[in-house]
Amino acid sequence: MEKTENGKFEGLTETDQEYLADLLKQLADDDYLLSFRSSEWLGLAPHIEEDVASASISQDMMGHASMYYGLLGDICGRDADDLAHFRKPADRRNSILTEKRNGEGEYLDAPKYDWAYHVVRNLYYNMHKKVKLDALKQSSCSPLRDVAAKAAMELYYHELHWRTWFIELMNSNDDAKARMTAALEKVNGECADLFHLGKYAEDITAKGYIAPEAEMKDSFRKEMEKVFGQTASVFSFPDAQKENGRLGGHTRDLEDALELMNEVYGSVPEAKW
């Protein structure tokens, strides 16, 4: 499929558009939700310099979400802002890992956010994203290839950033190791759907939009084993979990997140902001 003058996706059948839209929702919603969760850490990180550095990563992720929503908008004829704000939880395709809250407490009222969880979640997510972007760079869909190449350029730093924190904390004192181990367990309960490709998984891969789940999981395992090789722990990855975000199954945390994120945008109908 090639770009045309009238639209990036012209010439696609309706079913192809549906497959592609489902994949784009997975990619866009992932970055959108985890960018939001990361931005809740703004001003609250363990170190001021880290606060500044990781805020760039949250912005980059929101930027990537914005590119994917743009493509999705080209397919379904909707505005990127509307797609980000107004879609209901059942229509969201993000992984459970990206929607879970940062810890106990609300972001304005004595939050007990867990930095260990933040580091582990981001390492898993970003390594998964690296594998996925590598696959998307080979996609049969050229607009997707272009966006993947752009996102991959920035992802290099994101992955390095979280890998560094992960290795440093895993190799520090006993207290930190215990917290990181607990965080690994928590993440293991929320990440099984990361590579799941949703209800059209077979069609999406048959069309060559992205590599098959098993193939990507295998690359992921190899990458993660390299990282864990620099610590005293062993990598493991779960097979299944209760909800599958790629199929529209979500937790209460997603509803809360969307409500907060839409509060102003949805407050005055048809308004420009």
Place this chain on the structure above:
Amino acid sequence: MEAVTDMSESGKYEAFMKRIEDGDKIEMDDWMPDEYRTVLIKLISMHGISEIMGALPEKEWVPKAPGLGRKLGIMAKVQDEMGHGQLLLRVSEDLMKPLGRNRADIMDDLFEERLKFHNVFHMRTHTWADAGLIGWLVDGAAIITQTNMLGASYGPYARALKRICAEEVFHAQHGESIIMALAEGSPEQRKMLQDAIDRWWPSLLMFFGPESKDTTGSSKQDATIKYQIRTKTNEELRQSFLSKYVPRIHSLGLTIPDDTLRFDEATKKWEYRQPDWKEFKQIIGNEGPKSQDRLNLRRAAYENNAWVREALEA
């Protein structure tokens, strides 16, 4: 010229004042009078910690910002505030290093309420218009006080301010963009904006501090002027703010909640209703509407993450 270490105390002081008068820049390892160091530590720690505390009221609007572009803009802005805090605290930390103090002590001083933060950051934000107004007018006021110190005699502070002011230009425009959309928006949006101005006006006047220490009992403006850290007085800065912003506010068809506000052509000065300076003292004494909430948020985050700092201690 003889080495500084060989001089008598008064000789050192005279040489130091001469350097300042000649427009030389003082660096962190240079000899400086104790008073100069003390004044700088106080000023820059307060400035730095105000940036850190100032991130909080705007942070409240990061997830709620309407639209992807607005979400990105305000994220970048709050990040900059933290970044300004980083720059300023580094300058302050280097000044207090010979006294055996570091960032942990600054945070301690904040939490134990020995170190105060700027009056505007003790206030509640109510709507998205407050987020826009902070960018437009609070950052506008900050640009006026900060550009006034760009020529500061202390080199590291002047250099930090140069970086900060460059970014403040983006902040002001970020604020203007939000304000403009509201001003040109629906009646609800315009009302949201007018309400925000009405709410924030007294805080904006207080921003520059009292005219003299007769107003509130203390003011550090005299020493900062003597050592050429700043040039203009609090009142001169406030006048400059009024000249720049009153016409802009009016041009958008918005009103200012002060019927005595006028420019006196004879004295070339703005006349305005004084804000309640007793209230100002209360606010900067951490008794403002959101003082303790924001301090508690900062305290909770700091303690909650103490294990990370402990784990990475060599």
Place this chain on the structure above:
Amino acid sequence: MKITPGSVRHWKHKGDKYMSGTFYNEYEVFSKRAPDKEFIHQFSLTAPNDEIAKVMAQENFLRREPVSDLWVVRREHILTLSEGKKHSLKRLDNKDYRNTKGYGYLRKKWRQYEQNPLDEKEIMGWAKE
């Protein structure tokens, strides 16, 4: 404006007082804007170790400009001059012989021989020939 005080103070400080202070190691950051440019000093940051310092540097000081290379240096490894030693940097303004300024008369001379002077502008321009 009426003040309604926020929630009451409930601070009992544990803090970092017992720490030795090595979490806040000082680093200086230098960067290059483009491959053909020189390194310039940006600012300083604190970090617990070299690895963390390296991943902090760019985003703290270079969020809005291109960067082609980065140096992060532990401050204690930088040799500095004390205030007194800075006097060793001063010198007289009598060294025209080190600059083209001291040879300005050549311009006139070459004209007499009907040749163009090979000044700095001319010579540096040869790079593009």
